Amino acid sequence: MGEKIVCVVGPTASGKTGLGVALAKRYGGEVVSVDSMQIYRGMAIGTAAPTEEEQQGVPHHMIAIADPRESFSVARFAALATDCIEDILHRGRLPILVGGTGLYLDAIVRGTVFAPGTQDGAVRRDLQERLEREGIAPLLDELSAIDPAAAARLAPADEKRILRALEVYRETGTTITEHNAQTQKIPPRYDASYLGLAFREREEQRRRIALRVSQMAAEGLVDEVRALLASGVPESATALQAIGYKELLPALRGESTVEEGLADITLRSCQYAKRQLTWLRRNPAIHWIFWEKSPDFEEALRLSTEFLTARGVG
């Protein structure tokens, strides 16, 4: 087992930022954001990145460090975040990972080794072209021949993963099934204590999200999106795929209204929260704290401390 770290997880708008800061102050820790969209600059409002005031003097890492024109990846994120964590540990402080991007968080804690190959690599481009020319069927057949397990596991419509599976084989000579089996044998890099935040009632979660969206609008979300576009961020950029941004593009093009865009943001955020919960639910190590009505951070800090003490943290 590696060194002890704390992870605060939960769906969007569940109060992770608040608890993360409270824990950091209580334990002398620093926050590492594990969020696929907060890494981009100029997206503070829509990604609900912690403001200076919310940070309360606690050092925060991995926020607004990338240009929104570039594309990040799990592997890149995990590498940078791991550097941050190591640095915090070397300084004798407690790393507190706060974030909603499940894949990223798991990759960091487990120390996942990703197979080579990137989105804009030659192999991927080649496969992409073949997909456009020939359709998915021949590619899936090819995968069946080299990695029947993966071919059986993946749905024919899951083009993204089929291409990736073929890519891994071409880049490494090893099937993705084999690669995954190998990486799963690697012991976790960190000894993580997980605290999960969630609303007891789904409806309460929805209300909370709707409230947050209207606050974002009041803080100038529309202008934020406009500014990104004005600075040359293409609509196809990963950053503009973020919820809160892509839904406002039609309104900015005059094809829809801001009101409709905001309603769409609320809807997509609720659906996203649901997916986050699906991801988190399969991690039995998470110590859940459920909000009955609205967040009660004092109580949450008490429960968290109790749990962390039992786990030997602090």
Added chain:
RNA sequence: GGGGGAAUUCCCGAGUGGCCAAAGGGGACAGACUGUAAAUCUGCUGUCUACGACUUCGGUGGUUCGAAUCCACCUUCCCCCA
């Protein structure tokens, strides 16, 4: 006041006598997830004592072996003329 059109399962919307518990989309719910992950993909969605039965297509009453589909009347909504 006259004329025309429409009412379908949570929503939108197909369906015009049997192959309809009813296409398709959305939403909801559940799940997956190893270099785009706030992304991508899958399943499921009338009820039940479930390889069968029962109740649904605005309401009531008819026609028919059989109706969401045909007829009559009623209710509501929309459009046109006045």
